Amino acid sequence: MSDNTHIPAATAEGGPATADDRRQSVLPLVVAALVVAIGAAAFIGSRSLGYWDDLGPGPGFFPLWLGVLLVVLGLVWFGQELRARLRPGLASKPAADEEETPDYSLPSVLAILVSLCVLAACLVPVGYQVSMLVFLLFHLLVIGRRGLLQSLVIAVVGSFGVFYAFTRLLTVPLPVSSIPILRDLGL
Amino acid sequence: MDSFTALLDGFASALTPQNLLFALIGCLLGTILGILPGIGSTAGMAILIPLTLTMDPASAIIMLAAIFYGGAYGGTITSVLLNIPGEGESAITCIDGYQMTLRGRAGAALATAGIGSFIGGTIATLALVVAAKPLSELGLRIGPPEFFSLVLIGLALLVGLVGRSVLKGVISACLGLLIAMVGIDPVMGLPRFTFDQPHFFDGISYVPVLVGIFGLGELLATSGGAAPKPTAPTLRQLLPTRTDLRRAAPAIGRGASIGTVIGLIPGVSSAISSLLAYSTEKKISRHRTELGSGAIEGVAAPETANNSHSNAAFIPLFTLGIPASPAIAVLMGAFLQNGLTPGPQLFTEAPDLVWTVIASLFVGNLLLLVLNVPMVGLWTRILAIPYSVLRAVIFAFIVIGSYAVNNSVIDIYVMVFFGIVGFVFRQVHLPLAPLVLTLILGPFIESALRESLQISQGDFGIFVDRPLSLVFLLVALAILAASVLSAGLKRKAGLPTDAEV
């Protein structure tokens, strides 16, 4: 879980804000605004679903109240974050940026997300084996900076080996390519 | 005692080398299938049923049953070591289990989970031997209204899960409930929030959601160089310390009772047992403030509860012939294919077989313990793999796992999306536990409410007219009142409002 470190709020308060801190400090505001937006969407979406019928709550009942709650709570949160920023001394609750956040690097995060989406998009047209081979090689060689031989072995086992194990031994089918030439090669 | 001698006979045939061997194979296969991404114990059993058709019925059923609970333990291994829940029932174990792993205490977590599972399973099986009939009656007493009130207890316990900020906890819970609303609604049968994708008509499957939020979310959040990485425990750290065991004992006790009772209710998944057990610890354990940061109770309670749930689920099968869970339904299929109809008449038609199977439940739970505690050392060696390699393998693992749930690429995107959600939650300190709780309880709240009102034909009085439901409602109220009261006292005592409620 995120808040495994119980740093008292006071120790971090009022410290000089670095560039990194400022980037982080916008995020809670954005997320709070997103929560409000999701709540509003749920509220609007629930209006067409039927709120109540002869027997009790209809399909729109729960989404409607969840929407209302999310809008209200999101606004309160937004307000708290904003107040903490405008008058740092008066913050009654620890603002998120004053707690320790795990260390991440934005380029890595983007690389991971994009590579996963590309993998997902390639699974059906290219087939599991080739997509996974390339994906693993990318992560091992480029991101992980492992040796060529080691990467190749792991990638082949993870792609061709896993495919064989799943489809033959476990009869759990993984996707094969939908491009005829690749498909006829058994990929 | 009649059933006692019958049970002894059962032990005699369950302990024949052949049956023992099949139980062993089943435990091992189950554990491996549980570790493999996307293949739960249900699918594992379904895949292996054809193999068992040529076997002797008792051996076949013993092996399948062993796969069933071996699979549950396999899911725990990935939850604790890699923060990847294989099934809903081990999701909540991720929270404290993975924190323990980060502190090099993976061995203690896995061993405790094994011991807890053994005790939980044994207690539930004892209940099956001693009081199967009255217990199954109790299970039937919990109809939709009672179940609705029971779910409200779960929601009241949420107050304990919200963590430091009530506001953020409630936001997290509301988001979880909203995700649970996706799908064909139980009232009118219309698609709701499904984005015109038939894939979401049954709701968003929760394995990809949980894998994204826990597994991928954590990997993204710790992608920087300085973040703590999981470390393999040293030999001395492999086993739980005396303090661990002393702290785990009450949690195991509570987990076993919760799992045994909830397991009696047909159709309720063991994920609910483990969630309720975890929330209960968060509310009443002596070390409740440490939960969420790698407390042994956070592993012991849910793991005990889900295994006693799985074993208690045999009670409705043997006494009523009702398959209480999808996995038990597969097992029931194995009975049927061997020409046996599960139900009370089975005790008179094939008493030898029934008691052999029951005895094998004891044996199997013990086997699981003696197999897995020594193997903890082996499992934790996984963490000794260089992190950059391990991480690449985990990515492959979660992609296959999400795909294999429904054989659908959409679930991979769902997993990636919730990976981003989990990442953002960690950045802005939204707690994850409330979301998991409402995500899993959510569908039941609405359907149980609807079914109750159809039974009472629109009268809300049904929830207070039925004694058991009233009791549950009062318990839920008491939990809420106690939380509010203790929060008020803390405020008076001048504690900051963001303290644990």
Add this chain to the structure above:
Amino acid sequence: MNRAPRALTLAGIGLACLSLAACSQSGTTTAAGDYPAKPIELVIGYEAGGPTDIGARMLAKELEDKLDATITVVNKPAANSQVAYTALTQAKPDGYTMAATTFPSAIMTVLDESRGASYERDSFAPVALQVIDPTAVAVAPDSDIKTPKDLVEAAKAKPGKLRATTTGVASNEHFALVSLKEVSGAELAPVHFADGSTAATTAFLGGNTDVLLTNVSDLQPLAESGKVRIVGVMDAERAESLPDVPTFKESGYDVEISSSRGYAFPAGTPDEVVDEMSTAIGEIMEDPAFQKKMTDAGLAPSYLDADEYSAYWDDTEKTFGDLFPLVKADS
């Protein structure tokens, strides 16, 4: 890279050309001997281990021997098979993608416009029917209701008060209730258990509803152990396994509702292929040993060939189509 992959690629391209040639040949003259030339994918819209899956896997195993082919079972458990049907009807109609088609799901997903199905009745080429499992009505063993007539009269005495289980809005039990009301005027109050027949059965055994509606195969074990009394079966003829239980039809109420499981190719699959598959399934299902296996697993064998299954599909679609507006109005 090095030479080995290149050699492999060349060999592969050669193979691909050969198989392409084979394909184009078979496209014009699909002689029964050519099929199947590669693995057949069998899509199942329910989870592994469910009754549809068990029946299909049993059959697939026998088909592999009979056709000398590999059959890959793919479970796509979502949306009451809608996802599986979408995959099937978008697949190439070459006889290498087949799906388990179940009623009412194959019909309901089309009828219910809110589900936005991308296929219709004509998108399927029915192959064969494997199982028919009629809906039946049961009550508590000590109930006064003993025959379908008793049930109708009890319901008429207290309109809308007798509670009956279904497995969800617009499930076949829901259709059965609406159909019974149409032919007899008996109005039962549905309690929808979207989680399926286990939840419905549990609630009934716990005394939460008065009447239990579910498939004959689910009721049989309960009846054997004396937990329920089966009042009547909603089929044209009495169930083989329940010779003493009357049908609603013979009691004067023309209600026939069943769930059934069969197989279909996408529309446009060559007739020769459909026939070959259909015949193969028929031969397997004639085997008494296979019939016993199915019966043991609680599946009632009822083979229909491709034409008969098509006709059955049309009939069932008409029955459900007529009742559908009433079911929608009821929920």
